[in-house]
Amino acid sequence: METPALRPRGPTSTTVPLPLGEVLRLAGDAEASGRFEEARRLLDYILAAEPNEPSALHLSGVVAFRLGDPEKALAQMERSLELGIDTPLYLRNICEMYRVLGRLDEALDTARQAVVLAPSDPLCLQNIAIIHFHRLEIDEAIACADAALRIDPTLPGAHFARAEALLLRGDWEQGWEEYEWRFRIQGASPLMPPTNAPQWDGKPLQSETLLLVADQGFGDVVQFCRYIPWAVERCPDIAIACSKPMAALVRQQHPTLKIFQHWQDCPPFAAYCALSGLPRLHGTRTDNVPALAPYLHADPKRIAQWRERLDRIAPRGYRRVGLVWAGQPRHNNDRNRSTTLSTFAPLGSLRGIALVSLQKGPATVQAGQYFGQAPLLNIGAEVADYDDTMAIIDSLDLVITVDTSVGHLAGAMNRPSWIMLPRAPDWRWLLERSDSPWYPSVRLFRQSVSRQWAGPIGEITAALREQFAAV
Numbered sequence: 001m002e003t004p005a006l007r008p009r010g011p012t013s014t015t016v017p018l019p020l021g022e023v024l025r026l027a028g029d030a031e032a033s034g035r036f037e038e039a040r041r042l043l044d045y046i047l048a049a050e051p052n053e054p055s056a057l058h059l060s061g062v063v064a065f066r067l068g069d070p071e072k073a074l075a076q077m078e079r080s081l082e083l084g085i086d087t088p089l090y091l092r093n094i095c096e097m098y099r100v101l102g103r104l105d106e107a108l109d110t111a112r113q114a115v116v117l118a119p120s121d122p123l124c125l126q127n128i129a130i131i132h133f134h135r136l137e138i139d140e141a142i143a144c145a146d147a148a149l150r151i152d153p154t155l156p157g158a159h160f161a162r163a164e165a166l167l168l169r170g171d172w173e174q175g176w177e178e179y180e181w182r183f184r185i186q187g188a189s190p191l192m193p194p195t196n197a198p199q200w201d202g203k204p205l206q207s208e209t210l211l212l213v214a215d216q217g218f219g220d221v222v223q224f225c226r227y228i229p230w231a232v233e234r235c236p237d238i239a240i241a242c243s244k245p246m247a248a249l250v251r252q253q254h255p256t257l258k259i260f261q262h263w264q265d266c267p268p269f270a271a272y273c274a275l276s277g278l279p280r281l282h283g284t285r286t287d288n289v290p291a292l293a294p295y296l297h298a299d300p301k302r303i304a305q306w307r308e309r310l311d312r313i314a315p316r317g318y319r320r321v322g323l324v325w326a327g328q329p330r331h332n333n334d335r336n337r338s339t340t341l342s343t344f345a346p347l348g349s350l351r352g353i354a355l356v357s358l359q360k361g362p363a364t365v366q367a368g369q370y371f372g373q374a375p376l377l378n379i380g381a382e383v384a385d386y387d388d389t390m391a392i393i394d395s396l397d398l399v400i401t402v403d404t405s406v407g408h409l410a411g412a413m414n415r416p417s418w419i420m421l422p423r424a425p426d427w428r429w430l431l432e433r434s435d436s437p438w439y440p441s442v443r444l445f446r447q448s449v450s451r452q453w454a455g456p457i458g459e460i461t462a463a464l465r466e467q468f469a470a471v
Helices: 020-032 036-049 054-066 070-082 088-100 104-117 122-134 138-151 156-169 172-184 218-234 244-251 275-282 300-313 341-349 362-369 386-394 405-412 454-468
Strands: 210-213 238-241 258-260 271-274 319-324 353-357 376-378 398-402 417-421 442-446
Touching: 020 036, 020 054, 036 054, 054 070, 054 088, 070 088, 088 104, 088 122, 104 122, 122 138, 122 156, 138 156, 156 172, 172 275, 210 218, 210 275, 218 238, 218 244, 218 275, 218 405, 244 258, 244 386, 271 275, 300 386, 319 341, 319 405, 341 353, 341 362, 341 454, 362 376, 386 405, 398 405, 398 454, 405 417, 405 442, 417 454, 442 454
Parallel strands: 210 238, 210 271, 238 258, 319 353, 319 398, 353 376, 398 417, 417 442
Antiparallel strands: none
């Protein structure tokens, strides 16, 4: 989402105490600086005086999106178009709203309008590449990204769009190289503080420290920490920048790791690498994924505690199936990957199983609205950390989850887990497959229609009935 240039117009542009252009500039500065509520107040003030000011309307749409209201954002942006503003930038922003809201046909039509207006603008072609990816038109996505890069070979977003499409298609040799552009995308969080040390090239460092950064989300850390033993073979002295929730899991990969949470505790190092950059250096392809599970293990004491807890609250003899229906709301793809507990209603009609909620976060409240025949054990509030989660997973017969860190965790433990994927999945799950080269114990259930979970849930219900002989 890009901030538009402010173009006040109209004879009444000075009917507010400050000139309209000045107030718009202040609002734009506030939005660009992340002061979204301040920007919203300024724009509300402008639009109260001039409801049809298109630049203010469009910027208010950008701010509404920043504040988590894409429906309002789209309404404001569409209104600005009705008033005659149809620059490529405005069209790019609107097609992003269509994409976020799952209206992919309209997103593609709008993106194509932007290309007609600005055929030499690589950002317009980049937008089309992203939309094609979400429509699972992978060859088209790569072609549009290539066209954008012919205009601007240094455009990070086009490289990253190309990376995701290549990786999803299984072309990991090219995909990993393009994936390195992810840190150059505008607005991306820096990997680490500025340093003069080089990025590690995979060559041995026998007497110097290698810094690994556990970047990206929790699921990524679970997936890529498998490469730590491979790195230790080349660099025995390794320090790892890692968030506190992940530290114990990362520690399992090698006993001598120096793990820290704050940059002031970082020891001197000779080179650095993102944890998610190790597959490229390893030369990972779909047929040589290293460190097949299990490479994470639950603590035996916690396993004993949780098994005793579940034995007390679960009906005797019932199969125990863990559920996770929503990920972090802040995730940029959460609208596609998450669902609600009600989606799992068909499982509640099965006899002989007990559903165990592993859900954390705001979505846990949905457990109070469950009324299925199968009992639901709502223990999410008792789960303190990933050590608890692993111990519970070890005590279950099966985990069923949307694409969250719990699916990665169960896979890394080599525990049976079924993962529900959106129509356009994350690149790591590849296309069409029901298995995963990353996790042998994982089975994948895919949407055939975007944002429609009935198909995967129907398949899961049938498979669960067959597997556990539930009727």
